Amino acid sequence: MQHLSIFPxxxxxxxxxxxxxxxxxxxxxxxxxxxxxxxLFMLMSTATLLYxxxxxxxxxxxxxxWQAPFGIALVADRVSxxxxxxxxxxxxxxxxxxxxxxxxxxxxxxxLFMFQIMxxxxxxxxxxxxxxxxFFEVLLIASYALLIHAGGKQKTQATLHYVILNLVGSSFFxxxxxxLYGTLGTLNMADxxxxxxxxxxxxxxxxxxxxxLLLVVFGLKAAxxxxxxxxxxxxxxxxxxxxxxxxxxxxxGIYSIFRVYTVIFGEHAGELANIATPWLxxxxxxxxxxxxxxxxxxxGIKTLSANLVIVSSGSLLACAAIxxxxxxxxxxxxxxxxxxxxxxxxxLADVMSRQRGKAEDRFVRSRPFAxxxxxxxxxxxxxxxxxxxxxxxxxxxxxxxxxATQSSAQTMWVWPLILLGSLAALIIxxxxxxxxxxxxxxxxxxxxxxxxxxEIAGIALLILASPLLVLFGGDVSEYTQLxxxxxxDIQASAYGLxxxxxx
Amino acid sequence: xxxxYAFCVGLLTACGIFLALRGRSFSVxxxxxxxxxxxxxxxxxxxxLKLNAAAVLxxxxxxSDPLPQALVLTAIVxxxxxxxxxxxxxxxxxxxxxxxxxxxxxxxxPNDTQxxxxxxx
Numbered sequence: 001m002q003h004l005s006i007f008p009x010x011x012x013x014x015x016x017x018x019x020x021x022x023x024x025x026x027x028x029x030x031x032x033x034x035x036x037x038x039x040l041f042m043l044m045s046t047a048t049l050l051y052x053x054x055x056x057x058x059x060x061x062x063x064x065x066w067q068a069p070f071g072i073a074l075v076a077d078r079v080s081x082x083x084x085x086x087x088x089x090x091x092x093x094x095x096x097x098x099x100x101x102x103x104x105x106x107x108x109x110x111x112l113f114m115f116q117i118m119x120x121x122x123x124x125x126x127x128x129x130x131x132x133x134x135f136f137e138v139l140l141i142a143s144y145a146l147l148i149h150a151g152g153k154q155k156t157q158a159t160l161h162y163v164i165l166n167l168v169g170s171s172f173f174x175x176x177x178x179x180l181y182g183t184l185g186t187l188n189m190a191d192x193x194x195x196x197x198x199x200x201x202x203x204x205x206x207x208x209x210x211x212x213l214l215l216v217v218f219g220l221k222a223a224x225x226x227x228x229x230x231x232x233x234x235x236x237x238x239x240x241x242x243x244x245x246x247x248x249x250x251x252x253g254i255y256s257i258f259r260v261y262t263v264i265f266g267e268h269a270g271e272l273a274n275i276a277t278p279w280l281x282x283x284x285x286x287x288x289x290x291x292x293x294x295x296x297x298x299x300g301i302k303t304l305s306a307n308l309v310i311v312s313s314g315s316l317l318a319c320a321a322i323x324x325x326x327x328x329x330x331x332x333x334x335x336x337x338x339x340x341x342x343x344x345x346x347x348l349a350d351v352m353s354r355q356r357g358k359a360e361d362r363f364v365r366s367r368p369f370a371x372x373x374x375x376x377x378x379x380x381x382x383x384x385x386x387x388x389x390x391x392x393x394x395x396x397x398x399x400x401x402x403x404a405t406q407s408s409a410q411t412m413w414v415w416p417l418i419l420l421g422s423l424a425a426l427i428i429x430x431x432x433x434x435x436x437x438x439x440x441x442x443x444x445x446x447x448x449x450x451x452x453x454x455e456i457a458g459i460a461l462l463i464l465a466s467p468l469l470v471l472f473g474g475d476v477s478e479y480t481q482l483x484x485x486x487x488x489d490i491q492a493s494a495y496g497l498x499x500x501x502x503x
Numbered sequence: 504x505x506x507x508y509a510f511c512v513g514l515l516t517a518c519g520i521f522l523a524l525r526g527r528s529f530s531v532x533x534x535x536x537x538x539x540x541x542x543x544x545x546x547x548x549x550x551x552l553k554l555n556a557a558a559v560l561x562x563x564x565x566x567s568d569p570l571p572q573a574l575v576l577t578a579i580v581x582x583x584x585x586x587x588x589x590x591x592x593x594x595x596x597x598x599x600x601x602x603x604x605x606x607x608x609x610x611x612x613p614n615d616t617q618x619x620x621x622x623x624x
Contacts, residue, residue, distance in 0.1 A: 160605060164535065
């Protein structure tokens with residue numbers, strides 16, 4: 001199967017387009033079936049891709065038969081195939097949740113969902129930086145429409161901010177790309193990595209400007225400190241399946257930071273070696289701090305999970321700043337864990353708020369749940385996992401990050417911040433749990449609808465991933481280690497992708 | 504030629520950023536449009552400015568880089584779609600929130616005792 005690498009982009013595109021056509025577009029039940037089948041196909045193809053990449057090495061796919069660096073190449077290496085598998089698994093679980101009623105709030109939920117997945121998968125797989133921009137736009141325009149799904153004042157307001165910010169971000173992205181193309185003369189990431197080492201003097205300064213403009217854009221997507229203000233409101237106001245899918249959106253930014261500032265502007269970049277590190281250090285640490293403060297101040301579960309996304313972004317950025325193989329490996333493991341756990345928390349928050357009447361997801365005394373045991377167990381497991389308590393995946397991920405710090409200065413900054421962040425999460429989760437589950441009055445509301453079977457299945461899939469990540473922790477961390485050493489090895493990640501170019 | 508071109512791109516960018524930072528959604532949309540024009544011109548210039556140079560080999564003595572032109576085309580299409588979306592969204596926000604401020608509420612001015620509610624003005 002030489003075309004396997006493009007399946008994660010083609011499958012959602014095809015299913016999304018089919019769902020816009022008459023016989024399916026008029027009937028929501030057909031759309032639901034098509035969506036579940038589509039995400040299942042995607043899950044199978046990405047799992048096969050991961051297996052193949054692991055067994056045979058990097059899969060290069062030249063679109064249209066034009067060889068890199070002249071054509072656009074899709075590069076399925078260990079990092080990107082892990083990310084597309086994560087996306088497909090998550091979207092399958094979210095789709096199971098959405099088909100039991102959450103998709104009825106507005107038209108075209110299913111096609112838009114598919115197009116967004118297509119954009120996310122494409123952004124992970126592409127080996128061309130302008131193509132990365134195009135896939136960013138694909139995922140963004142689908143996310144704009146999804147965000148406003150189900151309507152309401154709050155959503156309109158949050159969407160307006162989100163859209164304007166991201167449009168400015170896209171302009172900056174293009175400015176950065178223009179500068180880099182003007183100085184390097186190529187857009188293929190592997191080719192850029194090779195050519196950037198030859199830059200000197202004024203040209204190098206110009207390329208540095210472009211590279212740092214890109215950091216601003218990726219930082220905006222990843223919710224890096226001065227650009228994170230949009231996130232809590234946007235995520236908290238989005239409808240549950242959309243917010244859960246958005247959990248991977250910040251990771252697209254983080255992934256791009258790893259890809260661009262490790263491979264292209266990494267250690268081999270001559271004058272421009274490691275240009276992002278001095279910026280990433282303070283910003284990552286401040287992001288963790290501000291996220292933890294936000295966690296403390298959260299009035300409800302949705303805002304809480306949005307702030308936890310900021311904290312995890314900060315931790316991942318700190319890994320990018322440490323800039324070593326161990327740190328990258330830790331980041332990949334933690335990325336998988338935090339994406340799945342925060343997606344599950346967004347879905348669970350929705351189930352909870354539907355059973356509590358007017359109190360919704362706020363931490364106030366209210367009516368008891370219709371299904372206290374089920375929700376209580378799910379909440380407890382998720383809380384343990386997100387706080388980072390053993391025996392769940394959050395613990396392993398955080399340990400890996402802490403172990404990756406090298407010098408004593410790094411240890412002095414990273415350890416206290418990450419541990420204090422965990423403490424903040426622990427305190428707020430205990431407070432939330434006691435208020436939500438134990439302090440209630442009155443009886444179960446009449447309109448409280450118990451969670452449907454498919455919804456429970458979707459959330460359970462996401463939650464179960466956490467113990468599984470620990471159970472198979474050895475295999476997973478071995479894989480992330482190999483992926484990280486691939487990213488840091490310029491022979492493999494740049495020269496290996498361009499046949500005919502020797503060092 | 505380069506100086507004039509650079510000045511125009513810079514002016515467009517400056518105006519775009521200034522307008523994008525304003526409070527009303529209309530000026531923000533205009534600002535975003537100006538910014539995307541500036542970006543398109545900038546991308547075009549990334550292949551260097553040349554006179555009498557076709558993008559096809561053998562048509563003229565010197566040739567110009569065709570890639571920036573392809574990039575600009577892509578950027579124009581995407582920018583146009585995004586602008587159309589943001590215009591509709593701004594109108595929706597004007598209808599949903601009752602005013603055209605990007606925050607959804609009009610800030611109260613220091614010397615203004617009467618809070619304006621947008622829709623009635």
